[in-house]
Amino acid sequence: MRAAMFYEPGDVRMEDVPVPEPGPGEVLVRIGAALTCGTDVKTYRRGHPTLITEIPSPFGHEFGGTIETVGEGVEGWRAGTRVVAANSAPCNRCYYCKVGDQSMCENLAFLNGAFAEYIVVPSRIVEQNLYEIPEGVEYSRAALLEPLACAVHGMVRTPVSMGDTVAVIGAGQIGLMFVRLATERGARVICVDKSSDRLAVARELGAEETVEAAGGVDTTEAVREWTPEGRGADRVIEAVGLPELWEQALQMVRK
Incomplete structure (x- = not known):
């Protein structure tokens, strides 16, 4: 598949890479639309301490797509379902999670690699932050769910x-x-x-x-x-x- 790979600030390359396989609890999603977040721009310019954990690294995290395959043990999801996912999920065990500040979780699980034909959604995100796209909603609109959720959370607070x-x-x-x-x-x-x-x-x-x-x-x-x-x-x-x-x-x- 074709994928954007981050090598260093200012160096992102389109490359041919193997289609990833979902592990236990994970799902493989075929990308329908991927958006550019402000965090992506900042990462491109100066890197990122948590999103970029290896070099080269997959890149991008806001997307909408269709489940291609599901990993072992996945329940409630099937191939062909249109989905959108948040780019992280909390551990629900650390101090911040226990007091209701999950966005400050010390052990967040991250998702990265939406600028590609396929992406694997980690098991913790599948469990907590994977959502079915309603009928009639375009992928590009659904992909805005993650940043919109940030704004909605801010208004709730x-x-x-x-x-x-x-x-x-x-x-x-x-x-x-x-x-x-x-x-x-x-x-x-x-x-x-x-x-x-x-x-x-x-x-x-x-x-x-x-x-x-x-x-x-x-x-x-x-x-x-x-x-x-x-x-x-x-x-x-x-x-x-x-x-x-x-x-x-x-x-x-x-x-």
């Missing part, structure tokens, strides 16, 4: 109510998902980004106001001016991942 003012920093895929989810909760949303094109999409998804972070614009002041009495947003969601923006978010939020 964030008490956003109708009428709240919510500032979203960053209009990438995750930021735009937060814009839409906050809007669905009845919040008034302002979105900040450097790209006018991305901000246009944010408006389409429900943002009432946008701020283009360019040309010396004081984005913190712009957000505060938009809020009632200039007191700051009720909630600020930072969806870029830069430390300087974490600090800026604290300046945007009300007391």
